[in-house]
Amino acid sequence: MSALRFDVLLDDPPGFRADAVLGDSIFEVLIEPRDLRRLRASLLDIARFSAGKPERRGILVLADPQISEPRLSDEWTGARAVIRPEVFKRLAMVVCHDGKPPQTDESLTPEERDHIAAVVEHERGHAVHKVGGRSEAFFDILRPLLIAWFRGSGPLTSKELSAQTGFSYPTISNALRELEPYLVRHSDRRVELRAFPKDAWFRLVAQAENVRSTMAFADPSMRPRSPEVLLQRLRELKRSDIAVGGVLGARHYLPGLDLIGTPRLDLVVHNPRPGGSHELLRKLDPALKPAKRGEPARVFVHSLSRPVTFFQKSDDGMVWADEVECLLDLHEARLESQALEFLERLTPRSKP
Amino acid sequence: MSQISPSKVLAEVAAAVPPACRENVVIIGSLAAGYHFFQNDESKAVRTKDVDCVLEPFHAAVGAGQTITRQLLDAGWQRMLTGAHQNPGDARTPVDELPAVRLYPPGVDTASEEAWFIELLTVPESAEVGNKWTRLPLAEGHFGLPTFRFLAITAFDPLPAGNLDIRYARPEMMALANLLEHPEIKPETMSSMFAGRSIKRSNKDLGRVLAIATLADLDDYRPWAKSWLEALQTCFPSEWLQLALRAGAGLRALLGSGNDFEEAYHTCMNGLLASQPLPLEALRAAGNRVLGDAVETLEDFANESR
Numbered sequence: 001m002s003a004l005r006f007d008v009l010l011d012d013p014p015g016f017r018a019d020a021v022l023g024d025s026i027f028e029v030l031i032e033p034r035d036l037r038r039l040r041a042s043l044l045d046i047a048r049f050s051a052g053k054p055e056r057r058g059i060l061v062l063a064d065p066q067i068s069e070p071r072l073s074d075e076w077t078g079a080r081a082v083i084r085p086e087v088f089k090r091l092a093m094v095v096c097h098d099g100k101p102p103q104t105d106e107s108l109t110p111e112e113r114d115h116i117a118a119v120v121e122h123e124r125g126h127a128v129h130k131v132g133g134r135s136e137a138f139f140d141i142l143r144p145l146l147i148a149w150f151r152g153s154g155p156l157t158s159k160e161l162s163a164q165t166g167f168s169y170p171t172i173s174n175a176l177r178e179l180e181p182y183l184v185r186h187s188d189r190r191v192e193l194r195a196f197p198k199d200a201w202f203r204l205v206a207q208a209e210n211v212r213s214t215m216a217f218a219d220p221s222m223r224p225r226s227p228e229v230l231l232q233r234l235r236e237l238k239r240s241d242i243a244v245g246g247v248l249g250a251r252h253y254l255p256g257l258d259l260i261g262t263p264r265l266d267l268v269v270h271n272p273r274p275g276g277s278h279e280l281l282r283k284l285d286p287a288l289k290p291a292k293r294g295e296p297a298r299v300f301v302h303s304l305s306r307p308v309t310f311f312q313k314s315d316d317g318m319v320w321a322d323e324v325e326c327l328l329d330l331h332e333a334r335l336e337s338q339a340l341e342f343l344e345r346l347t348p349r350s351k352p
Numbered sequence: 353m354s355q356i357s358p359s360k361v362l363a364e365v366a367a368a369v370p371p372a373c374r375e376n377v378v379i380i381g382s383l384a385a386g387y388h389f390f391q392n393d394e395s396k397a398v399r400t401k402d403v404d405c406v407l408e409p410f411h412a413a414v415g416a417g418q419t420i421t422r423q424l425l426d427a428g429w430q431r432m433l434t435g436a437h438q439n440p441g442d443a444r445t446p447v448d449e450l451p452a453v454r455l456y457p458p459g460v461d462t463a464s465e466e467a468w469f470i471e472l473l474t475v476p477e478s479a480e481v482g483n484k485w486t487r488l489p490l491a492e493g494h495f496g497l498p499t500f501r502f503l504a505i506t507a508f509d510p511l512p513a514g515n516l517d518i519r520y521a522r523p524e525m526m527a528l529a530n531l532l533e534h535p536e537i538k539p540e541t542m543s544s545m546f547a548g549r550s551i552k553r554s555n556k557d558l559g560r561v562l563a564i565a566t567l568a569d570l571d572d573y574r575p576w577a578k579s580w581l582e583a584l585q586t587c588f589p590s591e592w593l594q595l596a597l598r599a600g601a602g603l604r605a606l607l608g609s610g611n612d613f614e615e616a617y618h619t620c621m622n623g624l625l626a627s628q629p630l631p632l633e634a635l636r637a638a639g640n641r642v643l644g645d646a647v648e649t650l651e652d653f654a655n656e657s658r
Contacts, residue, residue: 013588022608023604023605023608043595051496065534109608109609109610110610110613110636111607111608112608219637220633220634220636220637220643221638222630222637223569223634225565226440226571229572232570242484252370282644283644284643285641285644286640286643286644286645287637287638287640287641287644289637333540
């Protein structure tokens with residue numbers, strides 16, 4: 001597989017910066033395009049690139065276009081009328097809608113098709129650095145409170161919560177108000193949970209995939225590498241920004257967890273850079289590729305963007321995700337009885 | 353193509369070769385790969401018709417080739433009579449017009465689908481030598497031993513074939529030789545049909561890399577890069593860096609081309625992987641592992657040495 005490179009400045013056409021390059025193919029990505037002029041300009045860019053050499057190919061990827069399909073079709077037909085046929089046949093337009101498999105052009109090579117998701121992910125990361133909405137902020141504030149409760153590390157001030165989560169006082173204040181029934185407010189204004197906030201938790205579980213920007217990776221080899229092998233390779237990378245969650249993480253906190261085998265590997269990446277997940281997975285097992293919807297996945301990469309990770313490092317160099325991440329992974333893997341067992345063991349016996 | 357048992361054929365070849373020459377013989381190709389991976393499984397056969405025997409070292413190749421061919425012909429092995437140059441030449445015949453030594457075992461119906469033959473080759477005389485023929489004079493006339501540039505890699509540090517006294521090529525070295533031979537997908541097709549289809553030689557040889565990787569079934573292919581580096585530095589001391597950096601180009605091209613990859617898949621399913629078929633995407637995954645683990649690690653080694 002050719003290496004996928006992002007944001008590449010090309011000599012030909014001079015000064016042209018491609019969103020991604022894969023061998024002789026370039027990808028131009030438009031996130032939520034609504035402007036036809038921009039679409040036409042991008043089409044012209046990939047056509048100019050492709051006209052330079054007969055082996056070159058240009059792929060325009062439209063992620064969640066705000067332009068209707070008939071209009072897109074008209075634009076494509078219009079482009080066909082003005083671009084030389086020998087160049088046009090090397091162009092492709094791919095439309096991706098969030099959560100659905102991309103509508104790919106049949107002229108794409110399998111390798112190009114495999115990289116669409118990575119290219120879109122990268123460009124999304126650049127286009128809009130995620131700004132958490134109200135509900136995401138609430139969950140991001142809930143999680144450190146839960147960690148503190150599980151670990152028995154005591155009450156927190158709003159300042160500490162702000163430092164841990166990166167949210168402002170008003171946002172934290174709003175979240176705490178929502179959690180009021182489960183909170184103990186101390187006289188020095190520090191707060192902590194008094195009980196497990198069940199409703200909020202299950203809302204978080206329901207939205208965890210989005211809240212954590214989870215990416216799933218499948219192994220089509222029919223000879224999957226075991227999570228233990230992948231873990232060994234992760235350890236070799238000596239990365240402090242990647243932690244192991246899921247079943248393995250839960251077992252780190254609760255060695256007696258009732259589960260035979262390790263059905264999947266969950267990793268939590270702190271402040272992942274665009275495209276970084278794919279590079280990481282390639283280091284663990286180059287056979288892994290983004291899972292299509294409904295395709296069984298073996299590795300899940302969740303992103304964590306708060307300032308404080310709460311990762312734990314063990315003596316053997318392994319970095320572990322916090323208890324909340326592991327618990328969310330168990331739910332996501334539909335290991336409900338193990339999730340319940342894990343939660344029961346984490347729950348403090350008595351609270352003030 | 354013949355379905356042959358690697359262990360059986362290797363034993364037959366070893367028994368036919370004069371004991372004094374066995375140390376000069378390295379079996380390469382699909383028979384070597386089949387022997388390595390299936391030697392403990394009698395139920396698995398290899399689809400091939402040629403048993404390639406590389407004679408090495410180069411300075412001993414002609415002597416060993418003469419002794420082996422003499423003994424085989426005297427034992428009733430039959431010459432294969434196909435191709436442009438069938439008749440032995442003489443001292444005036446240009447070396448590249450001499451016939452290769454290709455012999456069927458005694459009593460075999462050479463027209464049979466099951467017939468296999470051995471072919472003698474040699475390693476190159478030096479790192480600078482490319483594809484070349486070496487004259488092999490016999491009583492019947494002059495024959496030729498072909499060599500290919502990367503046969504030295506194929507025959508590097510071969511493995512002993514049990515107690516047969518002959519050796520066979522390491523699978524990872526055959527993989528590297530194929531990678532080096534095809535830094536791009538060349539348009540030339542094979543001289544004969546492959547399981548009913550016309551196939552590009554590059555796709556067949558690069559497909560062999562994927563088949564070997566699949567059969568090796570390793571959790572980690574990075575150790576291959578270390579062995580490859582050693583082989584390249586030994587066989588091509590002045591050129592190894594450039595070769596290491598270009599080793600993955602053909603495989604990348606193959607993985608990036610749907611049609612070429614499908615041809616490679618066809619050769620695997622009708623060749624080394626015939627007894628354990630797998631989906632196309634699984635073969636692609638094997639290719640990605642070789643590329644990501646082995647080729648890119650080799651490139652890292654090379655880049656670090658720059």
